[in-house]
Amino acid sequence: MALVDASLFASTDPVALQGSSCSACGTQVFPAQGSCPTCTSVSVSPVALPTEGTVWSWTTQHFAPKAPFRTDGFVPFSIGYVDLGPVIVEGWLLNKTDWHIGERVRLELAKAWTEDDGTVVHTYGFAATS
Numbered sequence: 001m002a003l004v005d006a007s008l009f010a011s012t013d014p015v016a017l018q019g020s021s022c023s024a025c026g027t028q029v030f031p032a033q034g035s036c037p038t039c040t041s042v043s044v045s046p047v048a049l050p051t052e053g054t055v056w057s058w059t060t061q062h063f064a065p066k067a068p069f070r071t072d073g074f075v076p077f078s079i080g081y082v083d084l085g086p087v088i089v090e091g092w093l094l095n096k097t098d099w100h101i102g103e104r105v106r107l108e109l110a111k112a113w114t115e116d117d118g119t120v121v122h123t124y125g126f127a128a129t130s
């Protein structure tokens with residue numbers, strides 16, 4: 001499967017994002033980093049992040065962003081911060097454009113764009129669970 005950046009994913013089936021966890025202070029971050037932004041320790045290791053959380057904040061984009069943003073055909077879309085528990089992750093909010101803070105969401109693979117050769121490139125996003 002083509003991905004916008006394979007390093008963002010711990011796995012794609014089932015889908016899970018790859019963060020890093022600090023063994024010194026417990027801080028988790030996404031995307032994974034080689035050192036801890038809280039205590040500067042380099043004792044960090046990859047961790048698969050939780051796949052469900054709640055919308056922490058969101059906005060809806062009503063016009064196409066400039067390149068390098070790519071899509072097959074622009075339609076308004078939502079972007080949000082999702083609280084996964086140990087870390088808050090920014091990403092697409094899928095399938096609708098009206099959200100509520102605290103709304104429960106689940107990680108999914110999402111179609112980002114189609115290459116000229118027909119390859120579909122995927123990224124991650126979050127869909128409402130109900």
Ligand SMILES: [Zn+2]
Pocket residue numbers: 022023024025026027036037038039040041
């Ligand atoms: Zn740390």
